[in-house]
Amino acid sequence: MPITDTRQDVFVARPRRAASVVRDIASVREIRLLKRFVQAGVYSAIFCLVPVFIFILGFSVLQEAVNLVIGLMIATSAIEGAFSQMFKLRKRSSYPGIFFLELGSQTTAADTAHAALVTIRELLGVDAAFIATVEDGQTQILASDGVAAARAQEFAEQAESREALSEVSTVHAPVSDPHGLLTIVPIMAWQRPLGVLGMVSAKMTPELQDSELMAAIGNAIGLSLENIGQRESLQEGLSLLRTTLDSTGDGILVINNAGEIVNFNERFKKISNAPDDVLDRGASSDLLPHVLIQLEDPDEFQQMISKVASSEDSEGYNTINFKDGRVFESYHQPHRHKGEVVGRVWSFRDVTERKQSEETIRHLAYHDALTDLPNRALFSDRLTVALAQARRTGQGLAVMFLDIDRFKLVNDTLGHSAGDELLQKLAPELDRLVRQGDTVARVGGDEFTLLLTGIADRAEAETIAGRALEAVRRSRIISGQEMTVTTSIGIALFPRDGGDAETLLRNADTAMYRAKQQGRDNYQVYVPAMSAEILDRVSLEAELRRATARGEFVIHYQPQIEAATGRITGAEALIRWNHEERGLVYPAEFIAVAEETGLIIPMGEWVLRVACEQNKTWQNAGLPPITIAVNLAARQFQETNLVETISRTIQETGIAPSQLELEITESTAIQDPDLAASILRQLREMGVRISIDDFGTGYSSLNYLKRFRIDRLKIDRSFVSDLITDHNDAAIATAMIAMAHSLGLTVVAEGIETDAQLEFLLQQGCDYFQGHLLGKPVPANEFEALLEAGACVDIPQRKILLDVRDVRRPA
Numbered sequence: 001m002p003i004t005d006t007r008q009d010v011f012v013a014r015p016r017r018a019a020s021v022v023r024d025i026a027s028v029r030e031i032r033l034l035k036r037f038v039q040a041g042v043y044s045a046i047f048c049l050v051p052v053f054i055f056i057l058g059f060s061v062l063q064e065a066v067n068l069v070i071g072l073m074i075a076t077s078a079i080e081g082a083f084s085q086m087f088k089l090r091k092r093s094s095y096p097g098i099f100f101l102e103l104g105s106q107t108t109a110a111d112t113a114h115a116a117l118v119t120i121r122e123l124l125g126v127d128a129a130f131i132a133t134v135e136d137g138q139t140q141i142l143a144s145d146g147v148a149a150a151r152a153q154e155f156a157e158q159a160e161s162r163e164a165l166s167e168v169s170t171v172h173a174p175v176s177d178p179h180g181l182l183t184i185v186p187i188m189a190w191q192r193p194l195g196v197l198g199m200v201s202a203k204m205t206p207e208l209q210d211s212e213l214m215a216a217i218g219n220a221i222g223l224s225l226e227n228i229g230q231r232e233s234l235q236e237g238l239s240l241l242r243t244t245l246d247s248t249g250d251g252i253l254v255i256n257n258a259g260e261i262v263n264f265n266e267r268f269k270k271i272s273n274a275p276d277d278v279l280d281r282g283a284s285s286d287l288l289p290h291v292l293i294q295l296e297d298p299d300e301f302q303q304m305i306s307k308v309a310s311s312e313d314s315e316g317y318n319t320i321n322f323k324d325g326r327v328f329e330s331y332h333q334p335h336r337h338k339g340e341v342v343g344r345v346w347s348f349r350d351v352t353e354r355k356q357s358e359e360t361i362r363h364l365a366y367h368d369a370l371t372d373l374p375n376r377a378l379f380s381d382r383l384t385v386a387l388a389q390a391r392r393t394g395q396g397l398a399v400m401f402l403d404i405d406r407f408k409l410v411n412d413t414l415g416h417s418a419g420d421e422l423l424q425k426l427a428p429e430l431d432r433l434v435r436q437g438d439t440v441a442r443v444g445g446d447e448f449t450l451l452l453t454g455i456a457d458r459a460e461a462e463t464i465a466g467r468a469l470e471a472v473r474r475s476r477i478i479s480g481q482e483m484t485v486t487t488s489i490g491i492a493l494f495p496r497d498g499g500d501a502e503t504l505l506r507n508a509d510t511a512m513y514r515a516k517q518q519g520r521d522n523y524q525v526y527v528p529a530m531s532a533e534i535l536d537r538v539s540l541e542a543e544l545r546r547a548t549a550r551g552e553f554v555i556h557y558q559p560q561i562e563a564a565t566g567r568i569t570g571a572e573a574l575i576r577w578n579h580e581e582r583g584l585v586y587p588a589e590f591i592a593v594a595e596e597t598g599l600i601i602p603m604g605e606w607v608l609r610v611a612c613e614q615n616k617t618w619q620n621a622g623l624p625p626i627t628i629a630v631n632l633a634a635r636q637f638q639e640t641n642l643v644e645t646i647s648r649t650i651q652e653t654g655i656a657p658s659q660l661e662l663e664i665t666e667s668t669a670i671q672d673p674d675l676a677a678s679i680l681r682q683l684r685e686m687g688v689r690i691s692i693d694d695f696g697t698g699y700s701s702l703n704y705l706k707r708f709r710i711d712r713l714k715i716d717r718s719f720v721s722d723l724i725t726d727h728n729d730a731a732i733a734t735a736m737i738a739m740a741h742s743l744g745l746t747v748v749a750e751g752i753e754t755d756a757q758l759e760f761l762l763q764q765g766c767d768y769f770q771g772h773l774l775g776k777p778v779p780a781n782e783f784e785a786l787l788e789a790g791a792c793v794d795i796p797q798r799k800i801l802l803d804v805r806d807v808r809r810p811a
Contacts, residue, residue: 109133109228113143116197116221121145124208126201127180131187131221132156133195134165147200160184161196168193170214175200185214189222197221251328254335256343257312259284271328271348296321308332312341320348327355368442370420371427379441379449383501386453390494398461400450401490401508402430402468405520407446410478410485418479419446425478429471433464449505458493458525465489465523473521486521488512497526510534540593547577548599554578555610556777559786560629560748561769563762568786570627570661572770573611574777575603591633600633605645607631612653612660614780619659623787627689629661634668643682650686657687663714665693677707684709691748695736712768713740717751720771724756737764 113131120129128146132139132153139161144152155161155175164171164184171184181204185197197218199208207213251268255261261282269279273294278286288305292298304318315333322328328348335343366378374382383399390397404426411419423446430448431440439451450468455461472487490511498504511526513534518524547553553575560570577585594600608630615628636642650657662683668676680690691712715736723729733749740747749761752771761769775786 109225110143112221112224112228114145116224117143117145120197120199120217124199124201125205126183126199126208128200130155130198131195132161132198133187133225134193139195142195152198155182155198155200156196158182158184161198164196165193170211172204172208181208183208183214185218187218187222187225188215189219189226194222194225251348253346253348254343255284255346256335257341261287262343268348271350294322294324296323308344312344319351325352326350327352371423371442373427373431373448374439374441376441376443376449379439379443379451380501380505382439383451383504386451387494387499387501390453395453396455396457397494398450398452398455398464399492399494399504399508400452400461400465400468400523401492401505401512402448402450402472402487403512403516404446404472405486405488405516407485410483414479414481414483422476422478422483422485425476426472429474430468433467433471449508455493458491461491461493462523462525465491469521469523488515488520489523490515491523491525493525507531537593540590541597541599543579544590544594544597544599547579548602552578552580553603553606554779555607555614556779557614557628557783558770558777559775559783560627561774563767563769567790568624568626568775569768570629571783572629572631572663572777573607575607576777595633595635598635600635601639604631604633604636605649608646609649609653612649612655615659616653616655618784618787619655621784623784624790625659626787627659627661628655629663629691631663631693632668634665637664637668637676637679643679643686646683646688647686650688658689661689661691661712663691663693666695673707677709680708680710710745712746712748715747715749715766717771720749720751720757720761721753723760724754730760733761734764737761737766741765 116131117129120126126146128144130144130147130149130152131142133142134140139153139156141149141152141156147155158173160171160173160182161184164186168186168188170186173182173184174180175182180200180202183199183201185199186193187195187197201208251271252263252265253261253268254263261279261284264279272287272291274287274290278290292301295301301318301320308314313334316331318330318332320328320330327350329351330346330348332344332346334341335345366375366381367373368375386397389395404422407419407422410422423442426448427440427442430450434440434450434452437453439449441449441451443449450464452461452464468489469487472485475482475484477483490508490513492498492504492508492511494504497507507526507530510530511524514530515522515524524530554577556574556576557571558574559568560572561567562569575587577590579585591600594603611628611630615626619625632642639645646660646662650660664676683690689712690708690710691714692708692710693714694716695713713736715733719729719733719736721729723733737747746767748768748770749757749766750770752758752761752769752773754773757771758769758773778786
């Protein structure tokens with residue numbers, strides 16, 4: 001709505017003032033007419049008395065003429081004197097009013113100056129006039145009438161103009177072009193000089209001689225110019241205010257105490273979508289229904305309006321939600337004038353994008369970016385709330401922990417993008433398994449958790465776990481290839497398995513690990529014994545780390561006997577843990593933990609170095625050369641610098657590469673056949689011997705034997721132990737030996753404990769033997785004694801080497 005400036009009423013003539021000026025002008029005309037009547041009456045009376053003086057008083061004609069002249073002079077002086085003062089008073093009061101009337105309606109300073117000059121020439125009868133302004137000592141012609149602007153500029157810069165401004169009084173000076181008199185009048189406004197009014201006339205008129213009249217005219221022009229300046233400044237300010245209000249992003253609405261719309265900007269008009277006629281009527285009561293119909297919760301907004309209306313001093317923020325999805329923040333505060341509340345100012349800011357961004361950030365903070373499932377934080381919050389509700393209602397709930405089996409293999413073989421695709425497909429399938437109100441969350445790389453509320457018993461949780469196993473087990477196309485994966489699930493029940501979120505999650509995780517140990521692709525319900533096993537495992541891990549740091553490991557060497565000579569031609573380096581309390585601990589108790597924790601990497605490198613150094617020491621001592629066999633764990637085989645580590649160890653220890661044999665299992669080699677083939681090829685090129693350990697317990701693919709460059713097969717003890725009593729084991733061992741020989745490989749049978757086993761393997765042509773029957777694993781010094789004594793087994797006579805104490809040293 002337009003804003004009215006009341007200050008201009010101080011200077012602009014009002015109708016009442018205009019009427020007064022008209023009356024003043026009319027009075028001047030009446031005085032002039034009265035003067036004429038008086039003059040006519042007086043002169044007529046004088047002339048009428050002439051015959052009286054002649055005939056009655058007997059004046060002569062000369063006397064009568066003298067008396068007539070004297071009478072006329074006296075009458076004229078009296079009349080002119082009396083009426084001149086009257087005219088002067090009327091002009092002083094009328095002329096400034098005329099200027100106010102003529103100049104008050106002008107729109108610019110130039111228009112005001114032109115109107116003033118026209119009025120001046122009409123009232124004062126001058127030949128030419130100009131108005132000049134002075135700012136910072138510079139004179140500028142604002143308007144001129146009857147004289148060229150250049151000439152007027154010269155007049156304005158004359159000394160008389162400076163004198164008039166400095167003395168603030170009227171100054172007269174003769175001019176030659178045009179001939180006449182230049183009158184300079186200061187233009188004043190509130191005792192401040194603005195410029196000069198210059199008037200050129202052929203003669204000095206009474207009006208020009210009246211300094212008070214000239215000063216009044218100068219003040220009238222000055223006040224008019226000042227008024228125009230203030231009006232222009234006000235209009236400029238109002239225009240700037242309007243532009244500012246319209247350019248701001250906030251909608252502005254001003255309502256007075258009577259409920260009338262005082263002002264608004266274009267932004268508010270767009271926000272409210274109110275028709276022009278509603279806003280033009282200016283009644284907030286007409287606007288409110290149109291706004292309410294657009295809101296999601298009009299009752300709430302109506303209550304807020306009522307609350308604000310009940311407290312005129314209140315101010316505050318509110319959020320307004322529109323049905324079309326827009327969100328605005330409103331701020332309201334009282335509008336005060338002279339200390340009193342006259343209305344209220346409302347501002348409305350569009351925060352839709354900010355709210356959407358906040359919602360997106362909030363969603364990302366509590367949801368997994370890959371699957372859009374709840375993350376660990378949101379799952380914990382929901383579990384905490386569900387536990388509180390379960391305590392109040394007495395109902396049970398279940399927490400499940402799911403881990404995708406061998407997920408790393410998917411990433412390693414098909415790439416991480418394929419792993420991500422698999423997780424994205426599994427997420428909605430798992431989510432469909434649960435009821436509304438339950439939660440499926442992704443809490444790790446391939447780990448999911450399920451929160452099942454209102455569970456009646458264990459059987460219900462197991463049913464859902466079974467469905468989850470089936471859902472994950474389904475075949476899928478991942479990265480263009482058909483794939484089948486499985487999962488291991490752990491279940492913890494409230495309140496049986498824990499009363500808080502942390503305990504339930506920990507126990508479900510423990511049960512999941514038990515499912516992994518049970519062969520994967522199954523679920524396990526938590527029992528307390530699982531926690532004891534986990535604690536033992538954690539304790540074992542901590543002790544292993546301390547043992548690694550303290551150097552508590554030792555190596556025992558088990559002889560490998562050549563069938564043809566019965567002599568020791570090799571030894572397998574076997575790690576032992578010399579525990580300070582438990583004594584000698586065998587690998588079966590700690591190798592699995594070392595594999596999982598990664599401790600197998602430094603442990604395996606230590607075994608490799610120590611075994612090579614020991615073998616070199618025996619050679620330097622002049623003992624018979626042997627091959628030292630060292631096992632490579634699966635985690636070691638996955639190290640990118642494995643070949644470099646082995647090469648550096650050989651160089652630093654000085655052992656011949658052909659005297660080092662590395663044993664790998666079938667399962668290690670087939671995890672990445674291409675990588676395995678590359679590593680084995682590089683090791684063979686170095687001269688290192690390669691054997692496949694535990695052959696027959698894995699996939700036993702002939703294709704792998706063909707691709708991998710190896711030297712020896714080791715028949716696992718599981719086949720050797722029962723080959724006398726189990727026809728199948730005997731057939732398998734026989735086939736292995738025949739197959740290896742056909743491929744140009746030698747065969748080592750391990751785990752030989754009886755004469756019958758040894759005799760059977762001899763008959764089948766086995767090349768090397770290893771087992772307790774032929775020699776137990778012993779420390780380095782005891783194995784060295786065997787080498788020094790030239791210990792051997794008389795294979796044809798079945799003379800068995802049982803212990804180093806049975807060996808007689810040669811004379």
